[in-house]
Amino acid sequence: xxxxxxxxxxxxxxxxxxxxxxxxxxxxxxxxxxxxxxxxxxxxxxxxxxxxxxxxxxxxxxxxxxxxxxxxxxxxxxxxxxxxxxxxxxxxxxxxxxxxxxxxxxxxxxxxxxxxxxxxxxxxxxxxxxxxxxxxxxxxxxxxxxxxxxxxxxxxxxxxxxxxxxxxxxxxxxxxxxxxxxxxxxxxxxxxxxxxxxxxxxxxxxxxxxxxxxxxxxxxxxxxxxxxxxxxxxxxxxxxxxxxxxxxxxxxxxxxxxxxxxxxxxxxxxxxxxxxxxxxxxxxxxxxxxxxxxxxxxxxxxxxxxxxxxxxxxxxxxxxxxxxxxxxxxx
Amino acid sequence: xxxxxxxxxxxxxxxxxxxxxxxxxxxxxxxxxxxxxxxxxxxxxxxxxxxxxxxxxxxxxxxxxxxxxxxxxxxxxxxxxxxxxxxxxxxxxxxxxxxxxxxxxxxxxxxxxxxxxxxxxxxxxxxxxxxxxxxxxxxxxxxxxxxxxxxxxxxxxxxxxxxxxxxxxxxxxxxxxxxxxxxxxxxxxxxxxxxxxxxxxxxxxxxxxxxxxxxxxxxxxxxxxxxxxxxxxxxxxxxxxxxxxxxxxxxxxxxxxxxxxxxxxxxxxxxxxxxxxxxxxxxxxxxxxxxxxxxxxxxxxxxxxxxxxxxxxxxxxxxxxxxxxxxxxxx
Numbered sequence: 001x002x003x004x005x006x007x008x009x010x011x012x013x014x015x016x017x018x019x020x021x022x023x024x025x026x027x028x029x030x031x032x033x034x035x036x037x038x039x040x041x042x043x044x045x046x047x048x049x050x051x052x053x054x055x056x057x058x059x060x061x062x063x064x065x066x067x068x069x070x071x072x073x074x075x076x077x078x079x080x081x082x083x084x085x086x087x088x089x090x091x092x093x094x095x096x097x098x099x100x101x102x103x104x105x106x107x108x109x110x111x112x113x114x115x116x117x118x119x120x121x122x123x124x125x126x127x128x129x130x131x132x133x134x135x136x137x138x139x140x141x142x143x144x145x146x147x148x149x150x151x152x153x154x155x156x157x158x159x160x161x162x163x164x165x166x167x168x169x170x171x172x173x174x175x176x177x178x179x180x181x182x183x184x185x186x187x188x189x190x191x192x193x194x195x196x197x198x199x200x201x202x203x204x205x206x207x208x209x210x211x212x213x214x215x216x217x218x219x220x221x222x223x224x225x226x227x228x229x230x231x232x233x234x235x236x237x238x239x240x241x242x243x244x245x246x247x248x249x250x251x252x253x254x255x256x257x258x259x260x261x262x263x264x265x266x267x268x269x270x271x272x273x274x275x276x277x278x279x280x281x282x283x284x285x286x287x288x289x290x291x292x293x294x295x296x297x298x299x300x301x302x303x304x305x306x307x308x309x310x311x312x313x314x315x316x317x318x319x320x321x322x323x324x325x326x327x328x329x330x331x
Numbered sequence: 332x333x334x335x336x337x338x339x340x341x342x343x344x345x346x347x348x349x350x351x352x353x354x355x356x357x358x359x360x361x362x363x364x365x366x367x368x369x370x371x372x373x374x375x376x377x378x379x380x381x382x383x384x385x386x387x388x389x390x391x392x393x394x395x396x397x398x399x400x401x402x403x404x405x406x407x408x409x410x411x412x413x414x415x416x417x418x419x420x421x422x423x424x425x426x427x428x429x430x431x432x433x434x435x436x437x438x439x440x441x442x443x444x445x446x447x448x449x450x451x452x453x454x455x456x457x458x459x460x461x462x463x464x465x466x467x468x469x470x471x472x473x474x475x476x477x478x479x480x481x482x483x484x485x486x487x488x489x490x491x492x493x494x495x496x497x498x499x500x501x502x503x504x505x506x507x508x509x510x511x512x513x514x515x516x517x518x519x520x521x522x523x524x525x526x527x528x529x530x531x532x533x534x535x536x537x538x539x540x541x542x543x544x545x546x547x548x549x550x551x552x553x554x555x556x557x558x559x560x561x562x563x564x565x566x567x568x569x570x571x572x573x574x575x576x577x578x579x580x581x582x583x584x585x586x587x588x589x590x591x592x593x594x595x596x597x598x599x600x601x602x603x604x605x606x607x608x609x610x611x612x613x614x615x616x617x618x619x620x621x622x623x624x625x626x627x628x629x630x631x632x633x634x635x636x637x638x639x640x641x642x643x644x645x646x647x648x649x650x651x652x653x654x655x656x657x658x659x660x661x662x
Contacts, residue, residue, distance in 0.1 A: 160491010
């Protein structure tokens with residue numbers, strides 16, 4: 001058991017190296033262990049490239065016959081952009097496969113587990129399941145809820161203002177907080193803002209870290225509203241979309257295979273997500289300032305009638321950036 | 332120097348025992364040390380009762396002749412409700428007086444220091460000055476800025492709402508946070524709310540801890556607006572006052588000898604203090620909930636035009652109450 005945990009943790013660490021590049025695939029790492037020693041490891045580098053299991057087999061420094069394969073997710077069972085991993089595993093004469101959790105994608109769910117058992121391989125499922133689900137929380141939500149994982153992010157004064165009454169919002173939070181906030185974009189397949197945010201702030205919406213992939217920029221609005229010299233129009237990595245309601249929007253994004261979206265504003269767009277209660281994760285950044293003003297910008301929408309009906313976050317954590325701080329939680 | 336710090340820390344600890352009871356006097360503790368050993372100590376228990384220095388002299392277990400007196404504030408030099416401490420100290424034949432800081436009250440400021448020098452006592456001023464000023468921050472502000480120390484307190488959702496659009500605000504924060512918030516009232520001579528808060532919430536505004544003194548309850552409004560069965564009218568410890576502007580209000584409170592006030596709401600009243608920039612300390616409690624709504628209640632007033640003009644807090648600290656938290660800072 002202790003060695004299983006050790007090797008599965010290794011798969012989780014390997015998996016993370018694919019962050020942002022694997023979307024809409026999950027992040028997966030695999031190690032092959034023989035006589036207590038890792039003889040091969042791999043991770044899924046990027047959508048379209050070999051899966052972690054195949055990488056580990058290809059990288060094995062000796063025969064995988066009678067070895068154990070550790071992997072953080074159930075191997076795939078169907079032809080996608082690459083052939084099914086389960087076939088390669090069985091052909092490799094690996095003796096046992098240990099994975100944290102079943103694949104939530106209905107195309108794969110439980111199928112490889114059944115195939116492995118039929119082929120008389122030993123199997124183990126469930127160790128570090130919580131950690132494995134957390135790592136791929138966007139992927140699990142996408143398949144289990146049939147919609148993209150929705151995170152919202154905002155930066156506010158202590159009195160919850162996202163901008164002053166004149167629309168000034170540059171910058172509420174300090175540089176460390178802003179750099180961290182930008183880095184979060186790397187964890188999502190797409191970022192989304194309402195068109196008013198483009199008009200007011202002309203944001204870049206990029207990760208701006210060398211070697212990191214920018215997410216798809218989704219603008220809620222119509223193309224004719226957006227000035228052609230806006231920063232978001234700098235390349236083709238953009239989707240301009242209008243929708244009557246948030247569920248319609250998310251259905252459209254699901255059809256496009258977008259498993260996760262980070263909604264960054266503005267106040268009304270965030271309010272619409274809040275009104276529909278379709279938020280999975282919240283990143284709330286605060287600076288120790290007071291702005292005030294009845295007409296200053298804060299999260300809008302209709303709002304809840306009562307405190308009881310407010311959205312309550314769980315697993316709340318606090319992170320400090322000098323005198324700024326971030327509250328993160330799940331719904 | 333090290334022993335001076337040790338004995339002065341003892342005076343600060345003694346002083347704290349008078350919290351809330353000494354107003355509008357400062358909290359003061361005194362110890363008398365002879366041959367390295369404390370021979371007497373005391374603190375100012377309550378306005379009208381003997382000062383700390385007199386208590387320490389009265390409690391001395393041997394003659395204070397040639398001893399050193401430690402006290403966190405310059406002894407008083409004038410007749411108030413009690414005779415000047417400096418006279419008693421000189422008469423006691425104490426040899427040296429060590430205190431952290433001069434008394435900011437112009438009636439006393441530097442006067443005892445001069446008297447002690449004239450009487451050929453040794454003196455030392457300035458050790459632990461920062462700590463001593465912090466302990467009596469409300470008293471120092473009152474005398475130095477010629478107005479009460481103003482702290483504001485609010486409890487908000489992560490999106491800065493103090494109540495939903497229907498006015499529901501019970502309860503945003505959890506019980507631990509609310510108990511702590513109530514205990515803060517003990518640190519102020521008065522609490523203040525706008526009359527709308529009375530009408531909406533019928534708050535108690537008490538400390539509700541056995542043996543602790545309730546602050547004066549100040550209601551901004553007119554008596555005829557307040558229903559006679561309101562909780563705040565339960566006893567005579569109340570001041571109903573109207574004022575055209577915050578500076579006028581604070582002048583009136585200063586004339587009444589109120590050295591500190593904790594402003595607890597509602598959104599518009601807090602907004603007025605913010606607009607005038609007359610806030611010394613902020614207690615911002617948050618619950619991990621999202622309320623939303625363009626018409627929900629948040630800190631109002633006019634608000635600042637720009638982020639640069641927002642009130643910026645210093646010495647910011649965070650305190651957790653399970654998944655609720657408190658940000659405290661100074662302006």
